[in-house]
Amino acid sequence: MTSMDYGNLIYLVLLGSVLILWFVIESRESLSKKVKQLAAWGLIFLSVIAAYGMWGDIQRATVPTQAVFAGDNRVELPRAPDGHYYLTLKVNGATVPFMVDTGASGVVLTRRDAERAGLDAANMAFYSEAMTANGLVKIAPVTLDSVVLGPFEDRNLPAAVNGGEMQQSLLGMTYLQRFSRLEISNGRMILER
Known part of the structure; x- marks a missing residue:
């Protein structure tokens, strides 16, 4: 205490x-x-x-979570109370929660989530820069060996690790564009392949 x-x-x-x-x-x-x-x-x-x-x-316990409909090749995400959409993926075998960000061009991991996914954030070279809502930040480009969402598995996904402070990993368009359909309707985000 x-x-x-x-x-x-x-x-x-x-x-x-x-x-x-x-x-x-x-x-x-x-x-x-x-x-x-x-x-x-x-x-x-x-x-x-x-x-x-x-x-x-x-x-x-009362807020609905993501639902994967494997037979329909569809994922449905409820809008969270804060107005955002969240998705949990297996990154290199580790469970990583993401905030879906259609305004972000790439996938950006926090240092903590990068470590959880088996990436050595302490020895990364943060030589690239990215413009965010909070200004310019240093990032380290990485490649995620495996990204799994229900029956969908993607390999060698380009991503970055944020060199600054970040509360939540972001799931941007380099991942979302792998779906053939992205729709937001009635408080739900629907992703289809």
């Missing part, structure tokens, strides 16, 4: 103690009834804290 977490915990304990003390002083006559009410409010309070703490897990 960080010092901020400890401070929040101390604040909550003090607040709870003050509320309990006030509750006991105010209700000396009907203490058993008040204890039941206090227990009910305590459970409500704990439920709210638990729901808040698990909110990310709840969202991931």
